[in-house]
Amino acid sequence: MHSPAHRSYKHLQLLLFAFGIVVIATTAAESSSRPSIRAQFTAAEMFSIPIGEARRAGIAPRRLSGITVPHHLLAAGLIAQAFQAVESGRIKKVIVLFPDHFKRSSLPFATTDRPFDTVFGRVESSLPDVRTLLGARRLVGRSDLFERDHGIGAIVPFIRHYLPDARIIPIAVALRSQQADWDQLVAVLHSIVTEETLVVQSTDFSHYLPLEQATQRDQEVLNILASGDIASVARLRQPQHMDSRGSQYLQMRIQRDFFRSRPLAVYNSDSHAYADGRDGLTTTYIVQLYETDPPAQIGQDLPGSKVYCFAGDTLFGRGLLRILSTRDEQERFFRDARRVLNGCRLIVNLTGVVVPELPLKLEPMMLAMPSILTLEALKAINVVGVSLANNHTMDLGPASFDLMRRILSDVNIATMTHGEIVDFGGFRLTALTDLDNQSLRTEGVIGPDDIARLAASHAKPPLFAMVNWGTDYVNRPGPRQIELRSELRQSAVSLVIGVHPHSAASALDLLDGGGGISVHSLGNFIFDQTSRVASGSFLEVRVFEHGTYFARLVPHLNFFEAALQQR
Structure with missing residues (x-):
């Protein structure tokens, strides 16, 4: 004889079995009672041809x-x-x-x-x-x-x-x-x-x-x-x-x-x-x-679009000379950067003066970098343009500044001085600086005449502006930057890219209800400051043949600090 507990268990099994039959029967009945919606499109090639083309394009699946x-x-x-x-x-x-x-x-x-x-x-x-x-x-x-x-x-x-x-x-x-x-x-x-x-x-x-x-x-x-x-x-x-x-x-x-x-x-x-x-x-x-959790890597060109990247303060002098003293150190350093950049066309804020030979005596806040190392580095990371509109490119005077422009132009790197507009094909780019070390002005260098010249340029859209502005280590805009980016937007600039503060902004700011967009600071790219005080992001800009673009921030590691740790 079976115990009462055993009989209860068997009874429960029978109930669950019966319930399962009811569920299956109900589901089957529901399925049969729901007439299908007929296919709106019956020509299979309308779908099979683009599906085949997408398969042959070698698109990697993503989560x-x-x-x-x-x-x-x-x-x-x-x-x-x-x-x-x-x-x-x-x-x-x-x-x-x-x-x-x-x-x-x-x-x-x-x-x-x-x-x-x-x-x-x-x-x-x-x-x-x-x-x-x-x-x-x-x-x-x-x-x-x-x-x-x-x-x-x-x-x-x-x-x-x-x-x-x-x-x-x-x-x-x-x-x-x-x-x-x-x-x-x-x-x-x-x-x-x-x-x-x-x-x-x-x-x-x-x-x-x-x-x-x-x-x-x-x-x-x-x-x-x-x-x-x-x-x-x-x-x-x-x-x-x-x-x-x-x-x-x-x-x-x-x-x-x-x-x-x-x-x-x-x-x-x-x-x-x-x-x-x-x-x-x-x-x-x-x-x-x-x-979810996309890789911290720049995207590649796709049919109908090209990818450009913008990076913050870039220096191949001072403390960088110590960690880039050998060919092996240089290759390891640039390999890390290339892994993230993924071959994109890069435009940087070149912070300092490129010279054939470093002066014997440089004051601590005067920045210079040797031309041989700098040109090899810029080539290694696919730099196509540099902004020279910042508070350090005149550190050694006008003659050294002019020589730097010639050195960079000779290797087909586009240079942008204050107020100059350069055509990169899919977009136009101007560079401006609101700071000037020579006059000790920490803001206010960009004046009404600069804004008026941009407005009168009739540059083909989209027009971007790389602006050297802000306060060191402050990654959010203050009243002066908010005013400037509004004036730039009114002068047909649709993307404002801030550099100089050494600390990267965490988000893009919408301008004019969507008419423009701004990032206050890209922080440092290659600069001799550790993560205790500095950070950096790339701005990836996918430029479409349609005449538009899409921007996103891609945070990157502190390349200087990583190189120090590997020594």
Whole structure:
């Protein structure tokens, strides 16, 4: 005979078994009772051709938590390249955010539990997560809008191909929805988003504008993305900036709150690039990747864009001479820098005077560097330009300054003096200094005439300014820098790059509501100060053929201190 405890255990097993049968039967019944949404696009080559091209492009998979892609199949290649970058093995479910193009939803958001048919097979919805969404009854409603909206129809074939085992949570975002609605949905998503979730934002950007206006609107969006200023997304205009502010806001909130991830814009193009001619109105595309803990390394050139980098104070004299005294030490030093720079075209603030031979006596605050070592170093790290607009390049007088310019020009390194504008192809760059050691002025060197000359230059946009300003070891702007960057923005400068304070700023600042962007200080690049007082970051600027750019800060180690520790 069995004991009462054993009989209770067997009874529990039978109940669980029966419950399992009920669950399976219920799920099967639900599946059979949910008619699939027919494929909107039935020509397989519309997807297989760009998928094949993306595969052959050799795009390395990354641990992405989100991507932003177009839904115009004119740009199907951009969609495929973004999905190709996803490390797909860990993704179990996909949230798809897209605009309710035809205004079918009566609530701020709509969803469906129906599966989607595609040319590659069926994509199932994540039923428990859809139920969770529908539980927010005044926020999310069930709708059949998914049958015809290309915002989802153009994306599900790519999901089926790249993530065949994933289930989706489709969310249509009403065009009239507001920030309060978006914030409420983020709260609901707390019980849905996991580490195995990919958020796909299906969004096209500026709509039906002449190319020049479209480029301006895209740059405003790119600046907001670069700054991470999520609240500014709500102030953008539909469809002049994008077709779904809500989708962009939700993507950035989800990525920040759940994955601590920031947007990285890797492609910016327009419909003219896929059709003959450049006349008429255009629609634009911005592809974004979201990666948790991305490597501290500069990105590489991609089709349609080139990468430039800006670095802070750079000196190959004084204390650097001691740690770069042998060829082995030099090679080890520059190998560390090259590993981070990844071959980008580098522009630095050259702090001091390049001379054929160092003077026998130099006062402590007079900076000079030997030309042989300096030129070898600049070549080793792919420096293409230097700013000479700072408070140390005149330390040895005008004659030495002029000689330095000739030395650098002879090896094809562009030099920028105070107020000079140099054309780098994808952008124009001017250099300015607000400090002057000769007159002992710690601010106020940049005057109204300098600003007026910039405004009158009519330099082709985008125009950048590298500005030597600020107080030593203070990495935030003061009243003088805030005033200056505003004046520069009004003079058509869209990117202000600060140098001199030795301590790197931690973030990019939005200017003029998105019309421009600024970093107060890049700190030190190669300079004889340790991390006790100094820090440094590169500013990576991806310049698109579209006429726009995307900037991001990449903190780097203290190369001087690292070399000291290796001795």
